[in-house]
Amino acid sequence: MVMRKWIVVVAACCQMATAGCEKTETKTDTAKPVESTTAKAEPATPAAAGDTGPIKVGVLHSLSGTMAISETSLKDVALMTFDEINAKGGVLGRKIEPVVVDPASNWPLFAEKARELLQKEHVAVVFGCWTSVSRKSVLPVFEELNGLLFYPVQYEGEESSYNVFYTGAAPNQQAIPAVEYLMGEKGGAAKRFVLLGTDYVYPRTTNKILRYFLHAKGITDDDIKEDYTPFGHSDYQTIVASIKKFAAGKRTAVISTINGDSNVPFYKELANQGLRAVDIPVVAFSVGEEELRGIDTKPLVGHLAAWNYFMSINTPENKAFIDQWRSYVKAHNLPDADKRVTNDPMEATYIGIHMWAQAVAQAGTTNVDAVRQAAGYQVFRSPSGFDISLDAKNHHLHKPVFIGEVQGNGQFQVVWKTDGAIRAQAWSPFIPESAKKVADWTYPWVCGNCTEPKYASATAVARR
Numbered sequence: 001m002v003m004r005k006w007i008v009v010v011a012a013c014c015q016m017a018t019a020g021c022e023k024t025e026t027k028t029d030t031a032k033p034v035e036s037t038t039a040k041a042e043p044a045t046p047a048a049a050g051d052t053g054p055i056k057v058g059v060l061h062s063l064s065g066t067m068a069i070s071e072t073s074l075k076d077v078a079l080m081t082f083d084e085i086n087a088k089g090g091v092l093g094r095k096i097e098p099v100v101v102d103p104a105s106n107w108p109l110f111a112e113k114a115r116e117l118l119q120k121e122h123v124a125v126v127f128g129c130w131t132s133v134s135r136k137s138v139l140p141v142f143e144e145l146n147g148l149l150f151y152p153v154q155y156e157g158e159e160s161s162y163n164v165f166y167t168g169a170a171p172n173q174q175a176i177p178a179v180e181y182l183m184g185e186k187g188g189a190a191k192r193f194v195l196l197g198t199d200y201v202y203p204r205t206t207n208k209i210l211r212y213f214l215h216a217k218g219i220t221d222d223d224i225k226e227d228y229t230p231f232g233h234s235d236y237q238t239i240v241a242s243i244k245k246f247a248a249g250k251r252t253a254v255i256s257t258i259n260g261d262s263n264v265p266f267y268k269e270l271a272n273q274g275l276r277a278v279d280i281p282v283v284a285f286s287v288g289e290e291e292l293r294g295i296d297t298k299p300l301v302g303h304l305a306a307w308n309y310f311m312s313i314n315t316p317e318n319k320a321f322i323d324q325w326r327s328y329v330k331a332h333n334l335p336d337a338d339k340r341v342t343n344d345p346m347e348a349t350y351i352g353i354h355m356w357a358q359a360v361a362q363a364g365t366t367n368v369d370a371v372r373q374a375a376g377y378q379v380f381r382s383p384s385g386f387d388i389s390l391d392a393k394n395h396h397l398h399k400p401v402f403i404g405e406v407q408g409n410g411q412f413q414v415v416w417k418t419d420g421a422i423r424a425q426a427w428s429p430f431i432p433e434s435a436k437k438v439a440d441w442t443y444p445w446v447c448g449n450c451t452e453p454k455y456a457s458a459t460a461v462a463r464r
Contacts, residue, residue, distance in 0.1 A: 054097035055090070055366055057082070058117035060128025060138070065105025066232045066260040070345070071130050073290050074152060075100060077346040078127050080328040081353040091360045099123055105231075105260075107137045114138040118147045124366040125150065125356055127349060131259060132156060132202040139164070148368050150356060152348035154285055154307075156205035160426040160439030160448030165375060166396045167352040168345060169308050170424035171209050175255075177401045178283045178306035179210060181416055182253040183217065187403075188281055190253035192223040194243050197257030199228035206257055206285070212430040223250065233262045236269040244273065247280050254282040263291045267300055277302025283403070288343035292410045293336075300406045307344035308384065308399040310412045315385035321350070322383075341410070347383050351397070354380050355390055376441075386421050394439035394448075396424030 059078050061071040082096045090096060099121045103110040110129065117123045118141065125148045129135045132155050142149050142163040154169040181187040195210060197203025207226055214224060225246050227239060243254060258266055263286070270282065276299075283304040289311050292300075311322065322342055329337040359374035360366055376392025389398045398421040404412030426439035427449070439448045444455040 052094060054095045055092075055360075056097050056099055056121055056123045058114075058121065058123040058126035058128065059098050059100040060103060060110065060113055060117065060126050061100075062105040062130065062134075063100075063102040066262070067105040067130055067134075069261045069264075070259070070286075070290060073340070073343070074128075074130070074345055074349050076329070076334060077325065077342075077349050078353060080325065081350050083328070084324070085353070085357050091357050092364065092366075096357075103134070107131075107133045110134040110137045111141050114141045114147070114149075115145070118142070118145045124148070124360075124368070125371070127152065127353060127356075129153070130345070131200060132205075133200045135164075136201065146368055148356075148372060150349075150352035152352055153345045156202045156209070157424075157426055157428055158205055158431075158434060160394050160396075160441070162372075162395075162441055162448065164395060165352065165355075165390065166424070166426075167348040167355075167390075169399055169401075170396055170426060171206055171428060172425040173308060173399050173401055173422050174285055174306045175206050175210060176213060177418070178285070178304070178403060179213065179255065181306075181403050182255075182281065182283060182304075186416070188251060188253065190251050190281075191219070192247065192250045192252040193219065193225070194246060194252065194254040195224065195226040195257075196239070196243075196254055197228055198233075198259045198262060199230055200259075202259070203228065203257035207255070209428045209430055210255060212428075212432075216430065229258070229262065231260060231262070234265045236266045237273075240266075240269045240273050240275060243280065244275060252280050254280060256282055256284040257286060258284070259286045263287050264294055267292075267295050267303075270303070271296070271299035274299075277304070277405075288345070289341035289410060289412070290343045290346075292406065293339060293341060295410070297406055297410045298408045301408055303406045304403055304415075305406070305412060306401065306403050308401060309342075309344040309347040309382070310402055310404045310414060311342045312404070312407075312411045312413060313384050313402070315383065317381060317385050318383040320383075321347070342383075348397075351380050351382055351388055388421060391423065393442050393445075394424060394426045395441060396426060397421075398423050 059075050061075045062068050063072055079098060082098050086095045101113045103113045117126055127150045129151050130153050135151055139161060147163060149164045150167055151164055152167045154174050157170045182190045195207040211224060281304055283306055285306060287305050325342050329340045355378040358378050359371045363370040363374040375390055379387050379389045382388045384400060386400050400421050401418045402414050403416040404414050407413055427434040427437040429435045436451050437449050438445055444453040446454045
């Protein structure tokens, strides 16, 4: 673990020589939070800096409903990481005390549970959410109450909040490299694309970006097929048949943004209809080792996934991470302990928790404003073997990109990777209305979606 030196600013706003620098909330399209009996105006108040008791932290993941297949392991790895930190003395000499809630794959309930964690439990930070609709549901709560959320899953971008650190991939760290790979000779030189996803904001926005990207590469709308299914969808017979028909006569690839337990029937239907990777490769952005656990993967060998981590990566750091995980699930008698795997969002959760802990230690307090200032300068050696840094400007991680082929044992063999970590683009350069937007929470920008700085630069002020 490495921490860069910085100057702690323990305040909600900092006074500068010629201009103030105050919190500016991102204007995003978000669902209204569910009304709570807790008073809305009351800000989140983590324990005071002088406290010696445990530090409460929130874990906000679906442990039931359609997303439980993906999110349960994130709760488990979070608890494992808290145990690891506590075994080494905790943070600031205080133990971490997790408060786990289950929003049950119910998007409005996410907002209610977030408010409960911040106002009733007074947690110092929350680690949670998977789907973008859940994140957008809680975002107004965190911005209203000045809470801090670490979000560990790949997403569609087009967002940067003062109150969120995004430890999963932005589109340029997953979706764009995957499509570029499929268009190349090694990836099959695809000329026609099926954009298939679950019907909500992440797949639709990601596919909007990909359609612009494909247009820039000379692919016309006639060679792009876009379909969506609801959460929990289980009958993919007609859809897979239509994919086979669409692919006739031109090299075709499928880009899957299906989320949750719908991945199981989709992949089973691929096998039922004999849709092989050598004929029509499928690259998935929300399928990893965990989602493949309940599937016979032998008929799926060669299909792809794009992530920033795979369990099969051979590094000393990953071996230690896997050994730690296996020991934890065995010691805690977790279900299917001998079959549990690691995956990308688990690594992102692990990294995010350690970066938060490092930031708290460096700030010397759990104060949200001080921790936020410190977090943007953290570096952590990840299980993937890279030194991962958290960007102070756009609140995203710099991450490597891996593309892996499904193997018969449910693991992935890496077939392509970047040489190093890639800086996230919060706003896509391929969407005209987003191309000029800047996410930069440092002075003089201090904004997540601006086209010009919120404050004049020091040079400009000096000339007045």
